[in-house]
Amino acid sequence: MNGLMPMPPRFLLLTACLLALAAPALRAAENPPMNLDAPAAAVDGKIITYSEANAQITEAVRTLSGQYKGAALDAKIIDLQREVISRIAEDELLYAEFKKREFKVPQELQRRRMDAIIRTQSGGSREKFEATLFAQGLSWNDFEEQVRKSVAVDMMIGEFVRRMVRVSPTDIRAYYDAHTAEFSAPARLRLSMILLKPDGKYAGKQEDTVKTIRQQVAQGADFGWLAQNYSDDGNAGKSKGDLGWMNAADVQPSFCEAVKGLAAGAVAEPLTIQGNTVLLKLTAREEARLAPLDAALAQRIEDKLRAGAEAKRLDAYLATLKKKFQFRLYF
DSSP: OTTOOOOOOSOOOHHHHHHSOOOOOOSOOSSOOOOTTSEEEEETTEEEEHHHHHTTOHHHHHHHHTTOOHHHHHHHHHHHHHHHHHHHHHHHHHHHHHHHTTOOOOHHHHHHHHHHHHHHHHTTOHHHHHHHHHHTTOOHHHHHHHHHHHHHHHHHHHHHTGGGOOOOHHHHHHHHHHTGGGGEEOOEEEEEEEEEOTTSTTTTOHHHHHHHHHHHHHTTOOHHHHHHHHOOOTTHHHHTTEEEEEEGGGSOHHHHHHHTTOOTTOBOOOEEETTEEEEEEEEEEEOOEEOOOOHHHHHHHHHHHHHHHHHHHHHHHHHHHHHHSOEEEOO
């Protein structure tokens, strides 16, 4: 195999190209559709048309059609077409270099890729799959060639991009140390509340009611039970006054100040907010904490760094190939 290493596919373009109907009429655009046979790109003498891109974006266009209309939809579809055309052209560029170097696709690898596609698309039935190809004007030879090209592109990227990228433990540690905010959980509070409204069931008796509640708290009464029985908050009957966990940064400042310095389980001094009397219990508190750099987090960081490095290296490698072969996008 001339040292080339087969790698997982870069793009899931092959199946869409072979099995999606290349019909352009997927949207109700105000403007007439473009000429799908018009050249969109040229790579090493091969012309790529807009129909090749449209065969791969049918599902995406349906999604866009539910989100955009009119000129905005047209613009989104054009952007999507151009992105796919660029990727198809880049794959052709890699394939041109593959052929120029006289590399070969291992037959066994190609066969496994073909079998996987047939299993996915027709439950493993070659007859059913061939019927689908025939309905679209494609032959078995067309399918074999597309798979061979797909594997070849993956092998090129594996050899000249992925294999050249290294992410060391030092790189991982440096990223972790420089991005602690990314791996930190914020401080959190869990509060419970009893709300007495000025026009509620204890109207005119708020001060006395607060004293009664605080006396019962001091005697060990359950704050949730007190909220169910005293609070004018309509949700207290079900929630028992529990406000749930909240990021400290999202809690209103007066609440944070009221429970500042309290131990979990303590009840704060009453607050008056817009005429309402509020009693707060600090149910629990969690300080901000940094996730440890364990094996799982190290793998996440490595994957992120590797993806970024591979993308940059691929761009650089494609740039050298664009100088070596004819490469032109017609937009």
